[in-house]
Amino acid sequence: MSMTCWETIQAYGLRSIGIGENLLPRSDFTLCQQFTLIGSGMLWNLYFGLLALIAGFFLANAVALARTARNPLIRKPAEWFVFIFRGSPLFIQFFLAYEALVLLPKGGVDILGIHLNTAWTTRAWAGALLVLFLNTAAYSAEIFHGALKSIPKGDLEAAEAYGLTGWKKFIRIEWPTMLRLGWPAYTNEAIFLFHATTLVFFSGFPAFQQKGDALYYANYFADKTFNPFIPYPIVAFYFILLTLAVTFFYGRVNRHLNRHLPSNIRSRIRLRPQLIR
Amino acid sequence: MFEACADPKAIEGLIWAACYLTSAKHVLFYWSFLTVLLLLAITAPAALAMGFVGATAARSHLAPVSWLGKIYIWMVRGVPDIIFFLFFVIALDQVIEYSKSLIVCESHAWPWQGLEFRVCPEAKVPLGKSSAFWHQAYGFMLAVVTFAIVFGAFVANVIFGAMNAVPRAQLETAEAYGMSRGQVFRRVLIPQMWVYALPGLGNLWMILIKATPLLFLLGVKDIVYYARELGGSKTQAYEYPHGDWRLWYFIGLMVFYLVFTRISEIGISRLTKKLSHGQATAGGEALRRARA
Numbered sequence: 001m002s003m004t005c006w007e008t009i010q011a012y013g014l015r016s017i018g019i020g021e022n023l024l025p026r027s028d029f030t031l032c033q034q035f036t037l038i039g040s041g042m043l044w045n046l047y048f049g050l051l052a053l054i055a056g057f058f059l060a061n062a063v064a065l066a067r068t069a070r071n072p073l074i075r076k077p078a079e080w081f082v083f084i085f086r087g088s089p090l091f092i093q094f095f096l097a098y099e100a101l102v103l104l105p106k107g108g109v110d111i112l113g114i115h116l117n118t119a120w121t122t123r124a125w126a127g128a129l130l131v132l133f134l135n136t137a138a139y140s141a142e143i144f145h146g147a148l149k150s151i152p153k154g155d156l157e158a159a160e161a162y163g164l165t166g167w168k169k170f171i172r173i174e175w176p177t178m179l180r181l182g183w184p185a186y187t188n189e190a191i192f193l194f195h196a197t198t199l200v201f202f203s204g205f206p207a208f209q210q211k212g213d214a215l216y217y218a219n220y221f222a223d224k225t226f227n228p229f230i231p232y233p234i235v236a237f238y239f240i241l242l243t244l245a246v247t248f249f250y251g252r253v254n255r256h257l258n259r260h261l262p263s264n265i266r267s268r269i270r271l272r273p274q275l276i277r
Numbered sequence: 278m279f280e281a282c283a284d285p286k287a288i289e290g291l292i293w294a295a296c297y298l299t300s301a302k303h304v305l306f307y308w309s310f311l312t313v314l315l316l317l318a319i320t321a322p323a324a325l326a327m328g329f330v331g332a333t334a335a336r337s338h339l340a341p342v343s344w345l346g347k348i349y350i351w352m353v354r355g356v357p358d359i360i361f362f363l364f365f366v367i368a369l370d371q372v373i374e375y376s377k378s379l380i381v382c383e384s385h386a387w388p389w390q391g392l393e394f395r396v397c398p399e400a401k402v403p404l405g406k407s408s409a410f411w412h413q414a415y416g417f418m419l420a421v422v423t424f425a426i427v428f429g430a431f432v433a434n435v436i437f438g439a440m441n442a443v444p445r446a447q448l449e450t451a452e453a454y455g456m457s458r459g460q461v462f463r464r465v466l467i468p469q470m471w472v473y474a475l476p477g478l479g480n481l482w483m484i485l486i487k488a489t490p491l492l493f494l495l496g497v498k499d500i501v502y503y504a505r506e507l508g509g510s511k512t513q514a515y516e517y518p519h520g521d522w523r524l525w526y527f528i529g530l531m532v533f534y535l536v537f538t539r540i541s542e543i544g545i546s547r548l549t550k551k552l553s554h555g556q557a558t559a560g561g562e563a564l565r566r567a568r569a
Contacts, residue, residue, distance in 0.1 A: 027392070084531075084535065087535045087538040087539060088535055091501070092531055095501070095505075099523045099524040102521075103524060195357035195359075198359050199359060202359070202494055215360060222367060228364050228368045232360055232368075239356050243354075243355045
């Protein structure tokens with residue numbers, strides 16, 4: 001049975017989320033099949049990356065603020081959180097989280113009379129997302145904390161001279177400046193978080209019914225055809241596109257954050273591994 | 278290992294724990310930590326060398342050489358490193374076996390036929406009859422080369438940036454003294470570049486440490502492999518039956534990595550201080566003021 005490329009796209013375009021053909025191709029692997037299935041897997045990379053980044057952004061702001069607190073009861077937990085997630089490999093964090101979630105009682109737990117089902121937490125869409133969310137929050141908190149500390153003293157003094165104090169000073173002066181200073185490094189973090197999503201299905205979390213991400217399918221084809229020279233360049237191609245898209249979007253935000261500055265002193269985004277994971 | 282451990286079913290408590298933790302398989306587990314350290318000890322200098330070559334190529338005045346250097350740097354930036362790990366481990370193996378087959382095999386058929394990669398038995402690396410040790414050593418070697426290629430690109434990016442960060446005036450002064458291009462490179466650029474490269478290289482060292490569990494994906498029997506093996510629940514058929522203890526083993530690995538990265542962090546900050554002495558940077562200036 002040979003399919004046209006359009007039929008292949010209809011059959012496998014949404015295979016990674018369980019829509020379309022049930023069985024993966026087993027023989028006569030065409031280029032179209034490889035492009036389609038690997039592309040379909042990118043849906044998972046986008047899902048993990050986008051949700052973890054959005055949720056992680058809020059937690060990162062809170063943790064970065066908590067790290068500047070004078071009260072050690074607030075500061076210390078934030079410091080430990082950042083230390084644990086930045087100091088250990090993401091790969092180990094995935095394994096650890098999976099083993100911990102598996103140990104939750106199978107039938108669910110009863111808290112205050114409410115029955116909570118726990119089986120879903122071991123699934124990648126929930127468990128791996130939780131790890132990625134905490135992980136990116138820790139890395140981003142470190143970036144934002146560094147940016148908070150490097151706000152020019154003059155800016156703060158000027159704010160006080162205008163009578164801004166406390167929350168008002170923070171929301172109008174400190175927070176926007178922090179974002180502006182930290183944004184280039186945060187762009188790198190976003191790119192590497194998307195890259196990190198490829199680890200999910202190689203680190204304990206099983207791919208149920210062969211519903212996996214782009215690298216899962218690329219690895220499937222490489223295993224079946226004994227030819228790594230086609231599927232891996234395809235998944236690399238998709239990731240280069242994704243990296244370009246992330247750079248473009250974050251570049252637009254960066255321009256917005258720097259819009260009040262003369263063009264020669266705006267901070268430009270450079271891809272550099274200085275401040276990243 | 279010890280006489281008291283001869284019959285594990287008869288002992289309990291602390292002695293059981295001591296016997297359990299010194300069983301033959303646990304000793305292999307402890308040795309596998311050395312595998313990780315060995316990987317770091319070989320990869321770090323190899324990646325540094327690769328990075329140096331890459332950065333120098335990217336700065337070359339010959340356009341094709343400079344393109345090669347830049348493509349090498351940017352390709353690894355834009356694509357997740359695991360893809361390179363999974364790719365190179367098979368690709369290197371096939372390229373090695375194909376090259377060898379051109380020399381030792383009689384037929385030179387294209388090896389990628391249908392759904393297999395086929396070369397004559399004499400071209401297999403290592404040979405089918407080799408001992409398990411050689412198979413493991415070969416797998417480890419492939420992993421080291423892969424790590425060196427990927428991290429070489431990261432290092433090249435850092436060194437390329439550091440070379441550009443050395444103040445122009447320094448190089449122009451050297452040229453004014455009549456130094457040739459090579460002399461400027463060796464005597465002025467290289468010695469001054471390190472202080473700019475150090476923060477990036479220190480960060481890369483941490484990334485390299487945190488990338489070592491990926492050895493598991495490359496098929497090497499590393500600490501992750503043994504943690505899963507030893508931690509999995511053991512029935513009464515085993516000498517030391519126990520439930521699912523993988524969580525505890527992974528907590529152990531986590532602590533190992535946290536301690537390792539923390540010690541590295543302290544070491545790097547000391548080294549930065551040392552290298553900043555007498556440099557025309559903010560760090561060097563701060564040190565000078567503290568002394569005065």
